[in-house]
Amino acid sequence: MTRTRLFMLAVALIAFGVLPFFLKSYGLYLLTLFCVYLMATYGLNLTVGYAGQMSLGHAAFFGIGAYHAAILLKLGWPFLLVLAIAAVACFIVGLALGFPALRVQHHYLAFATLGFNVLVFLMMRNEQTITGGTFGISAIPRPSLLGYSLDGAIPFFYFTYASTLTLVALLWWLLRSPWGRAFAALRDNPIRAESLGINITAYTLLAFAIGAACAGVGGVYFAALVGFIEPAPFHFSWSMTMLLAVIVGGSGRFFGPVLGTVIIVLLPEWLRGAQNWYLAVFGFLVVALMVWLPGGLSSIPDRFARKAAK
Numbered sequence: 502m503t504r505t506r507l508f509m510l511a512v513a514l515i516a517f518g519v520l521p522f523f524l525k526s527y528g529l530y531l532l533t534l535f536c537v538y539l540m541a542t543y544g545l546n547l548t549v550g551y552a553g554q555m556s557l558g559h560a561a562f563f564g565i566g567a568y569h570a571a572i573l574l575k576l577g578w579p580f581l582l583v584l585a586i587a588a589v590a591c592f593i594v595g596l597a598l599g600f601p602a603l604r605v606q607h608h609y610l611a612f613a614t615l616g617f618n619v620l621v622f623l624m625m626r627n628e629q630t631i632t633g634g635t636f637g638i639s640a641i642p643r644p645s646l647l648g649y650s651l652d653g654a655i656p657f658f659y660f661t662y663a664s665t666l667t668l669v670a671l672l673w674w675l676l677r678s679p680w681g682r683a684f685a686a687l688r689d690n691p692i693r694a695e696s697l698g699i700n701i702t703a704y705t706l707l708a709f710a711i712g713a714a715c716a717g718v719g720g721v722y723f724a725a726l727v728g729f730i731e732p733a734p735f736h737f738s739w740s741m742t743m744l745l746a747v748i749v750g751g752s753g754r755f756f757g758p759v760l761g762t763v764i765i766v767l768l769p770e771w772l773r774g775a776q777n778w779y780l781a782v783f784g785f786l787v788v789a790l791m792v793w794l795p796g797g798l799s800s801i802p803d804r805f806a807r808k809a810a811k
Contacts, residue, residue, distance in 0.1 A: 551676060
């Protein structure tokens with residue numbers, strides 16, 4: 502990354518960090534929600550964009566993390582311990598779900614993960630003794646850190662923002678490690694990757710598991726943010742929405758999830774003024790974007806560079 506890009510990135514991060522002081526409570530909530538979903542979409546980008554495995558079950562892992570947080574935080578468990586438990590639980594479930602990826606590919610794998618999401622959603626809705634069913638779980642406490650309460654909107658935003666940056670930095674390191682290069686080789690040509698000595702089985706499972714753990718971490722912060730969870734936010738339609746964020750932002754591009762998450766979290770709010778038409782307008786804009794920019798929003802600089810080179 503060049504110095505100019507590093508400078509622009511630093512300015513953007515600082516500007517985002519200062520923005521809460523100019524927003525009202527709902528705007529601050531949306532910024533925090535953006536950070537929460539960004540954790541999940543970065544994990545999905547690793548699975549879909551870098552490992553080349555289609556997944557439509559990401560919302561299930563998001564929900565698993567959220568319900569872990571809701572139950573354990575209400576029991577008084579420390580937030581960081583709950584975060585670790587949820588991440589490990591989703592990692593293990595991701596390993597188990599990754600096994601179908603060894604036998605099926607593309608749309609077959611998508612249907613397998615979609616079925617998993619439906620199964621998890623039904624369990625959340627029907628297991629009332631554990632999840633509260635359709636009544637959900639309320640009064641989820643926000644964490645405290647080193648004795649400092651994060652109940653306020655601004656402290657919790659900065660805590661979530663710092664956590665998001667930490668997760669993104671870890672993924673940046675991972676993708677520039679030998680593991681990341683193996684993921685890219687697996688996505689581009691599995692047969693060639695195997696001929697180079699890459700263990701396809703291990704890396705496919707690892708991609709699913711790490712992506713699932715990221716979603717679980719996002720779910721923990723989601724539960725602490727909203728203070729009440731019920732099955733609806735973990736419906737399979739949200740898996741498709743997260744996948745849309747990855748594709749619209751630019752699948753396999755590191756900053757693609759940032760742009761895509763802006764589209765799925767903030768754009769619908771900007772279109773609320775259209776009242777009953779806002780979903781139709783949102784859908785039209787997304788379709789138009791995919792027609793004109795099939796590589797996603799993050800492919801715009803490359804497109805200008807190609808035109809300038811002609």
